[in-house]
Amino acid sequence: MPGLIGRDALMRDPRSLTARRLRRVTLLVPESCAEGLRDLARVLRARKRERTAGPPFGWRRISPSAELMVDLRAGVRCAIRDTRAAGGERYHWTVTVVGMSDPIATGRTNDVASVRLQAEAALGGYSTDEREQSGKRNGTNGQ
Numbered sequence: 001m002p003g004l005i006g007r008d009a010l011m012r013d014p015r016s017l018t019a020r021r022l023r024r025v026t027l028l029v030p031e032s033c034a035e036g037l038r039d040l041a042r043v044l045r046a047r048k049r050e051r052t053a054g055p056p057f058g059w060r061r062i063s064p065s066a067e068l069m070v071d072l073r074a075g076v077r078c079a080i081r082d083t084r085a086a087g088g089e090r091y092h093w094t095v096t097v098v099g100m101s102d103p104i105a106t107g108r109t110n111d112v113a114s115v116r117l118q119a120e121a122a123l124g125g126y127s128t129d130e131r132e133q134s135g136k137r138n139g140t141n142g143q
Contacts, residue, residue, distance in 0.1 A: 059116060067116075069123070075099070076126055078119040080112070091115040095122045 029037060059067045065082040075098045083092055088110045094103040105122035109115045 069119070071123060074123070074126065076104075076123055078123050080115055080119060082112075093119040095119060095126060097126075 027037070059069045059080075062068050065084070067080045069078045071077070076095060077098060078093065078095050080091055080093045083090055089108050090110045091112055092108050093106065093115045095105040096103045104126055105119075107115070107118050107122075109118065
């Protein structure tokens, strides 16, 4: 069929493997598959909207049992993991400085809302301390 790129053409030109922009394509499929592909396209567009909506440093679901929030300015990440354990051990959270192996704060609780608050408080406390320490090193007293 004209217009189709074979595997050999892709192997010769490595730039063709990198997506530069989105493209509209027409795909010929059996009629029985068309609605399923339309549904898949709707789901993918909805996921894209979810990922790009909201504040840039908010909680992001990275798997069915984990959420992540990153503060790029402070170089810190917060992670929440649902362990499915009973009681106060269900949600485990950590706050880690990028590049360090051990977390600077950690905890467990049974409520996802309170675990977010605890992790955010630990992140905020670290960010404030780091700004103050940076200010003292630079002679600005954190201002």
